[in-house]
Amino acid sequence: MEFYLIAISISVLIYMLMASGLSLQYGFTGLVNFGYVGFFAIGAYTSGLLSLQGVPLPVSFLAAMLLAGALAYPLGIITLRLGGDYLAIITLGFSETVRILLMKEDWLTRGVHGVPGLPRVFDDWAGVSSGDLTLLLLLLVVNIAVFALIAYLVRSPFGRIIASIRDNEVAVRALGKNPAAFKTRSLMLGSALAGLAGAFQAHYVTFIAPEQFVPLITFYVWIAIIVGGPNRILGIVVGTIILLTFLEGSRFMRDFVGGVSEVQLASVRFFIIGMALICTILYRPNGLFPDKFSKGK
């Protein structure tokens, strides 16, 4: 039971890190990133492959963040000056391209077989899962640091501008400010957080494969941020916990409902994800915990 609790908590915290990054992009800036999992994948593979070359983990984690953030730059520069929803399409294309390259470029990624045997973040020191326990604590510290960073940013003049862009981009231009520059920075920051989450994921599971980075993961993170409230830290925390409770809970559903095949069970999960997206947007656009200024909107 302890092992299970530690495992599920680590998953929650890795998802929460991703949710923070996407929330910075969508909740605070209004950017629609439908390829978030691509940046997660870049982080996982960068750190994973570097660590196998003997690069120390702190360096490979940093590289994961930097590369994921840097790849967001050209996507932002190309699409964000145009306004409209080009970013959603281009990021979706990005994540699918990343996944195909991971599958096909075997010389680098070993293709669909994946890369096993990645080093763990911490070795066990006393009991069997004490390494995971230390990782859990580290993730907790990282998440708190990220929340502090987001809280500082959104209260700063930078945060004011990205919130203004979210509310009315045309008016920001009427003030003589170039929205694309600010949006690109927010996109890069959020994507770097996805890269960091990817590095944690890679060295926690110790195995990476393209099938772990399907578009569905992107929309899991979307569910986490919009159900809770896309621009509230409380919303991110509660949304992620709701998501993981659902994902874990539905695994046990088969034990209670007889005569359902594996495919049907997956379909039901998929259906609930789809319905949650539709219903949240329709009936609770600001999530369960709207900030005081979003109420009644």
Place this chain on the structure above:
Amino acid sequence: MSLLSVKNLSARFGAFTAFDGVDIELAKGSLTGLIGTNGAGKSTLFSAITGYITPSSGEVKFDGHDMLPLSIEKRVEKGLSRTFQVPREFSRLSVFQNLMAAPPNQAGESLAKLFITPGRVRRQEAELAERADSMLQFLNLARVADTPAGSLSGGQKKLLELGRLLMLEPSCIMLDEPFAGVNPVLVEELSQRIVELNQRGITLLIIEHDLASLSRLVPRLYAMDRGRIIAEGKPSEVLADPRVREAYMGGVI
């Protein structure tokens, strides 16, 4: 001496002509009105002058600079700013934060400076807060400083939008229907503010539907109909012009 000079400006979209051969001259420090019926092309003209749409031909000069090659943002930097017919407030920001968002070149807008020189960012914020506070006093919005801008009345939103522009210290402001949907008490207040701004030396061009408020306010008027300027001069002369009367036939005159 002319601050804004529009020469022979036209905008056509396929078969549709928004406006055609428009000439407008605004002297530095002047206060000018632009009237016309719905669909006369006034707002589209504003959008062409400020860079939101690209005109098909003509010339726009502001303070000696050719404006047409410049982006919206660069035109604002040169001192030419505008409001919108439907106010574009930052609805989920407080009224105070709406004003704080406006001033250019804030240190805290740079991610690097936020972490390297947080002290400087804080000092600049304090200075801006003082300016924003006095702006709230000037516009009589101090009472609602902390409410979200989205919940203001239509008239208050227009005041706020004007205030946001004033935080930029522009030399020329173009107001798109500032009185539309505003209650009479606020119209009076808004008119007073406009006159005060003009006395401070700001050049103003005002699109308006409400001929009565506008003709009392401005010494000079342009009239537009079906994409063309059909009359210009003193309000009394323009309103007496037969072509203007025809355009407004059955209207308020």
Place this chain on the structure above:
Amino acid sequence: MDWINITNAAINGIVLGLLLALPALAVTLVFGIARFPHAAVGDYMTFGAYTAILVQSFMSASLVAAALIASAATAFLSLFFYAWVFRSLSQRSPVSSLIASIGVAFAVRSVITFFAGQSQYVIEAPLVRAWNFSGVRILPTDLYVAATAVLALAAVFFMLHFTAFGRRMRAVADNPELAAASGIRVREVMITLSVIVGAFCGLGGMLMGFKAVVLPELGWELILPIFASVILGGIGSPVGAVCGMILFGISQEIASLYVGASYKLVLAFVVLLLVLLIRPQGMFGKIIAVR
């Protein structure tokens, strides 16, 4: 690579492009009129393909009947989601509709996999041999597919250009603010649009299943090529969507001779990047305005 292979690939590309021009036309109209990239069109196509298989196996309907029923059923599906989801969201930022369209896509696909599973299906059709012109092969079925697509496209182009209603629709796509100011009834336009979206995606999906095999991911995997072609053609431009899609189909088929078929999505991504970088308004369109 010899010319015969390239010619065959090009012919294949034209057929594919014509077929996918049906959903592409739907996407460009939605993008132009309702201002969001409709991410559910792919899964509407999948729905059409599975409907065709269902009516074939249970009602042993003919191919033509299956195509008609698939289009009609998908049109109903599209209308249902318009009435339930997109109508209420039309007053809000297009981003809401965009996110909801992903939800619609997932919901539709999950219902399909719940009942039909993950296995492959084929649409039953009489086997025919390709005509061979000294190496250049033409499949009669491809001709049927192309002819059907051309007929359907012609019908919509006729409506868009030669009826008052169609002209109004194009006016809305061209400039919604102007159209709203001139008093065009948006509700009617939106309902017609939903029917076109559904019928075209349903038909397109069925034809796609006819040309290849039917899988739950059939449509989803096509949305990137479709979006890329719509942007290449110019958002809101029906002619652009068709030309963009045919051009894309040809490039995709020829490119896959050299780099392998699995890089189709990569090609879509590269095309997207290049168009947005070099000519964001596409071949026939304008840049979509900031909301």
